Amino acid sequence: MRAMVLEAPRQPLRLMDVPVPRPGPGQVLLRVQACGVCRTDLHVVDGELPNPKLPLVPGHQIVGRVADSGPDAHRFALGDRVGVAWLAWACGVCEFCREGHENLCPRALFTGYTVDGGYAEYAVADERFCYPIGDGYADPEAAPLLCAGLIGYRSLRLAGPAARLGLYGFGAAAHILVQVARHRRQRVFAFVRAGDEDAARFALSMGAEWAGDSLRPAPEPLEAAIIFAPAGELVPAALRAVRPGGVVVCGGIHMTDIPSFPYALMWGERVLRSVANLTRADGEEFLALAPQVPVRTQVEEHPLEEAGLALERLRRGEVHGAAVLVPG
Numbered sequence: 001m002r003a004m005v006l007e008a009p010r011q012p013l014r015l016m017d018v019p020v021p022r023p024g025p026g027q028v029l030l031r032v033q034a035c036g037v038c039r040t041d042l043h044v045v046d047g048e049l050p051n052p053k054l055p056l057v058p059g060h061q062i063v064g065r066v067a068d069s070g071p072d073a074h075r076f077a078l079g080d081r082v083g084v085a086w087l088a089w090a091c092g093v094c095e096f097c098r099e100g101h102e103n104l105c106p107r108a109l110f111t112g113y114t115v116d117g118g119y120a121e122y123a124v125a126d127e128r129f130c131y132p133i134g135d136g137y138a139d140p141e142a143a144p145l146l147c148a149g150l151i152g153y154r155s156l157r158l159a160g161p162a163a164r165l166g167l168y169g170f171g172a173a174a175h176i177l178v179q180v181a182r183h184r185r186q187r188v189f190a191f192v193r194a195g196d197e198d199a200a201r202f203a204l205s206m207g208a209e210w211a212g213d214s215l216r217p218a219p220e221p222l223e224a225a226i227i228f229a230p231a232g233e234l235v236p237a238a239l240r241a242v243r244p245g246g247v248v249v250c251g252g253i254h255m256t257d258i259p260s261f262p263y264a265l266m267w268g269e270r271v272l273r274s275v276a277n278l279t280r281a282d283g284e285e286f287l288a289l290a291p292q293v294p295v296r297t298q299v300e301e302h303p304l305e306e307a308g309l310a311l312e313r314l315r316r317g318e319v320h321g322a323a324v325l326v327p328g
């Protein structure tokens with residue numbers, strides 16, 4: 001099969017012909033219909049996340065059709081459409097798993113990072129960590145729901161029921177979350193890079209009521225803010241923007257160092273927290289909610305061999321919505 005392979009960090013992905021993976025016990029083989037491109041993929045390719053599997057097929061927002069089942073895999077029938085997200089496996093027995101926090105499992109495996117992902121024609125996945133995908137979405141439109149949507153949703157949940165919500169970085173996650181937040185009658189303020197008129201226009205078109213420079217004060221005190229852009233200087237900016245008792249959630253897996261800031265920015269019971277990974281419960285909850293909103297994703301499609309181009313467009317902030325690979 002054709003696959004885009006990372007042989008070493010900071011090397012370009014290479015289009016290679018590799019054997020179709022065989023599903024092991026409890027696994028399904030999926031024919032990849034679409035795979036979303038996420039900023040986390042850039043962090044993996046750039047070597048900003050430690051110890052990736054190598055060589056590696058990246059990609060953790062897979063929409064696929066079940067093409068085969070391994071021994072003891074009975075959950076899905078041939079041809080079923082399922083999604084695979086970032087959490088590929090968790091141990092089920094550690095204290096975190098037993099407490100319902102499988103996202104924090106120290107032995108967890110991650111799709112397109114510590115196990116092969118979906119930048120390929122086929123992928124294998126543990127059937128227990130797959131999500132049935134309903135009929136309301138075409139394959140490319142469903143793909144961004146699986147990380148941008150899902151980890152975005154976990155971030156939104158941990159931000160609490162804020163009437164005034166700030167979103168820092170208006171990429172794939174924010175363009176989905178703004179729809180969920182509006183559905184819940186939250187007011188959304190979008191913070192983008194200074195001078196990025198395209199991003200500001202896009203945020204307003206998706207339902208934000210205001211869009212402006214991320215390092216400038218908010219027009220009103222916010223009750224919560226979620227930071228998706230991987231820029232540490234946004235942390236003090238967001239703390240400045242939230243009112244006392246407000247919450248700042250860092251939604252990304254990697255961020256540049258946070259500059260030191262006066263304690264006065266935290267004072268007033270402001271809460272600063274990160275979001276790590278996702279649980280299957282998050283996935284099931286969000287995928288049930290998405291069609292009710294209904295969340296519509298805006299995608300730009302690329303053939304498999306353009307994975308490098310899609311990542312570069314993401315790096316340069318040129319993707320409005322989400323980029324998706326379609327191996328076709």
Ligand SMILES: [Zn+2]
Nearest residue numbers: 091094097105
């Ligand atoms: Zn565990």
Ligand SMILES: [Zn+2]
Nearest residue numbers: 038040147148
């Ligand atoms: Zn992701």
